[in-house]
Amino acid sequence: MLKRSSLSVSIAIILGLSLAACSDQTEQQTNSQQASQTEQQSQLPAPPDAVEKDFIVESPVADRVDTYYWLRDDERKDPEVLAYLEAENEYYDAYRKSYEQLEQTLTDEIIGRIKQDDSSVPYVKGDYEYYTRYEEGSEYPIHARKPVSGGEEQILLNVNELAKDHDYYTAANLTISPNQNLLAYMVDTNGRRQYQLWIKDLTSGEMRKQSLDGLSSSIAWAADNKTLFVIENDPQTLLSTRVLKHQLDAPAEQAELVYEEQDESFYMWLSNSRDNQYVKVQMSSTVADELRILDTSTPDADMTVFAPRERGVQYSAEHINGRWIIRTDWNAPNFKVMQVDADEVGSRDNWQPLIEHSDDVFIQGFTTFTNYLAINERSDGLRRIRVLPWQDFEQQRYIEAEETPFVMYSQRNPEQDTDTLRYGFSSLKTPTKIYAYDMKTGEQELLKQDEVLGDFDSSNYRTKRVWAKADDGTEIPVSLLMRSDFEHDGTAPLYQYAYGSYGSSSDPYFRSTVLSLVDRGFVYAIAHIRGGQEMGREWYEDGKLLNKKNTFTDFIDVTEHLVKEGYAHPDKVFAMGGSAGGLLMGAVANMAPDLYRGMVAHVPFVDVVTTMLDESIPLTTNEFDEWGNPKQEEYYNYMLSYSPYDNISAQDYPALMVTTGLHDSQVQYFEPAKWVAKLRDMKTDNNPLVFSVNMEAGHGGSSGRFSRLEEVAEEYAFILDLLEQ
Incomplete structure (x- = not known):
């Protein structure tokens, strides 16, 4: 059930004051904040005001008018659209001018914790040990190896050299040939995740761009050291659809089509088995898998279907010593492990149990x-x-x-x-x-x-796992980080993060960046809400399709619990999410705006219905089993009831920082652009609303390690400046 939380009631519970007294206090704080924000914004230029142009979004269920649809430009060349995005960047730059010193302080602080000349632990493969290292001041890694028997370092790729003429550069999926003399890797120069294949001869040092473009990042070698398997993406939907067999240095037209996926609800990638005996092509939808395999010693043979796809059955497999080990949810929602002899693949009937299913694991x-x-x-x-x-x-x-x-x-x-x-x-x-x-x-x-450089000492911090009860009685786990001297008195600011989609779990990894908030008194919380898989497969099922609203209400319930239990001051709560977590931010902003002082939505998926109606948009067809197909009335109405863009109303909203990348292929830039434009017209508050558009990047933001950390500093400076107002 959608709900709004009463900030006044929350304060009354925590402080033990009468509701009337709390309301007076809250009103005074709100008036003070609004006055400060009004004064700050009076010194700014007027925010961009996108014109409205009626456009009918057609649907088999119901047509809708979208007055900001014109902000969609698939070519990224429309002068009017680009001018609007640049105007948003200019407005954001003007807004952040007042706290630029704070932003620089945070940038220096965050980068200062990084050991700049760091190196990964080498791993052994064949005759070499491989590792990645960084040099002082460098944005990008150096990939290298040394002979196991001893000898000098050999540079595989110095990405700093390769990236020097590019605003964005990623070298992905470095893959060594079986004889270890060749390196295959994929290159993306705009963040759209459409790759070019490159080969480096590790004997001569020669680097050769292959004639294939528009690829996914996956690569597999045949045993002959001259045959590569890659996946070509559809140029419109960007879905990975065609497996190609490519001979080194042969023109693109000579690449042989090995397999073409016809079902647009499936993703596809390929790799070698860990023992390099097979090429594996994995096809996966939200609810089904299919694996095709090929012996690397016979690259011209036909691929074998490991087990035919069946809706409701997921599986993956790895080969070892003449048998395949299989992870599957076949009659096992939390998955089990099975096995099959290599000469008996082709049917699930031949699979034998190894580890049985458990309801708890x-x-x-x-x-x-x-x-x-x-x-x-x-x-x-x-x-x-x-x-x-x-x-x-x-x-x-x-x-x-x-x-x-x-x-x-x-x-x-x-x-x-x-x-x-x-x-x-x-x-x-x-x-x-x-x-x-x-x-x-x-x-x-x-x-x-x-x-971690600087004065970091882990004993200065403590972690805790707490459980927040949702409206339906479900216990939601929450991971907390705070200073050791944290006072549990309801005065601290809170930075709450969650994702909650695709079964992707938000694990409590160490992040040195967040220390810049925790050291300033914040409690950092990860809300393990439904839609992830932290508590098993059912946790995911309870947060998708017609259960999606559980994701949003769980997040709200966690916030209310942390405030009620004295982990945070009710007027110092901040929230952040990205991509599908940006959808979370947009939905929660509509449902419970009074709970949050500020929110940060990175590359947010906020125009759910319009995007899912358009099968030409990348990833749409893959995700009908995640969100629902809005061409069906039940799903259309449900998705429309929570879609952030469609539920903006004339109400006060928290301060909002929104980011996107012009070349984003996962969540197209025009979704957050339209959302921001509509919010500007509809919201009734004076709280800041800023929109940062990276004109050179895609879904993952900047490609360099320092530039990414600078973006984190921007986010934290936005939050800390709000806290001081």
Whole structure:
């Protein structure tokens, strides 16, 4: 049920004051804030005012008028549209001028915590150990390797050199050939995630751009070291649809079509199996999977269907020693593990059980070794690792956690014939630790702990797991980070984050950036709301399709709980979410605007119905099973009832910072642009509304590590400036 929360009642509960007294106090605070904001905004130029142009959005259910639809320009070239976006950037720059020193302080502070000349822990594959390192002051990584037997470093890619003539540059999915003499990688130069294939000869150093463009980032090698498999995207929808077999340096027209996906509800990617014996092409929709495999020694053979797709059955598989290990939800909502001999693939009837389904444990994934199986799983909303010897599963053991809440996960383990598992451990106050775990003895070695520069001391912080009760009685887990000297008296500011879609879980990883808020007295909260998978598959099912509103009301209930329990002052609550988490921000802003002092919505998906009606927009058809198909009346009406853009009303809204990237292929820039334009016309408050458009980037923001941190500093400066008003 949609609801609005009464800020006055919340204050009364916390402070024990009469409702009338609380109302007077709140009114005084509100008047003071409005006066401050009015004074600040009086010194600004007028915000951009997008003109309204009637446009009919047609639907089999009902037509709607969208007066800002004209802001959509698929070519990103319309002078009127670009002028409007530039005007929004100019307005944002004028707004932030008043706190530019704070923003610079935060930038220096956040970057100052980073060990700039850092290096990853090397992993061994074949004759080399591979790693990534950064140099002092550099934006981009250097990918390198050294012979295991000893010898000098060999630079695979210095991304700083490659990116120097580009405003945006990503080198993705570096993939070494079987003989380890060639490097294949994908390049994106505008953030739209449409890649070009490049090859580097590691013997001669020669780099060659291949003739294929418009690709996904996935790559798989055949055993002959000259045949590559890649995926070509549809130029309109950007869906990954065509698997191509490409001979090195051959023209694009000679690439052979191996497979073409006809069902636009499926994503597709490919890779090599961990033992490099197979090419794997994985097709996945929200509710079904299909895997096709090909022996790398016979690249001209036909691919084999591992098991035919069936709606309601998801699976993935990995090969080891003549058999396939399978993770599947076949009659197992929280997934189970099965196996099949390599010569018996083709039907699920041949699958044999290994690890049965549990109502209390969600199997996240697994890593196969010659002698052991390592299971990544969730229980009580936390990620753990369970190690089982193939010879006797009764001898299983869990890797022990050092504290809670935490996250534990398998690191990169390319070699199967080893008894050493590499894994990562982190918490909100503990920087990531990389361990080598001896699966035979249970002993472990700390290989590295991320270094945080400055005066960071983990003992200055404490973490906590609390549970907030939703309206329907469901207990929502919440991870908290605060200073050790935190006073539990209801005076602290709160920064609350959540995502809550696609079954993607928001784990309590360490983030050094958020210390800039926590050190200024904030409580940092991750709300593990429904729509993720923190509490198992049912947690996801209860937050999608016709249950989607649970995601939004859970977030609101968490806020109310934290305020009621004295973790935050009711007038100092801030919220942030991005992408589908931006949808969360937009819905909550409409439903409970009085709970939040300010909100940050990064690349927000806010025009749900119009986007999901248009199958030419990237990703739309893939997501009917996530949001619903609005061409069906039941889903149309439900989606329309929460779509942030469609539910803007003449009411007061929190201060809002909205961001987007002009080349975003996941959430097109025009969704937040229209949302901001309509909010400007409809909202009745004087609270700030700023819109930052990165004209050179896509969904992930800037590509350089420092420029990304600068964007975080912008967000925090916006919040802290509001707090001081």
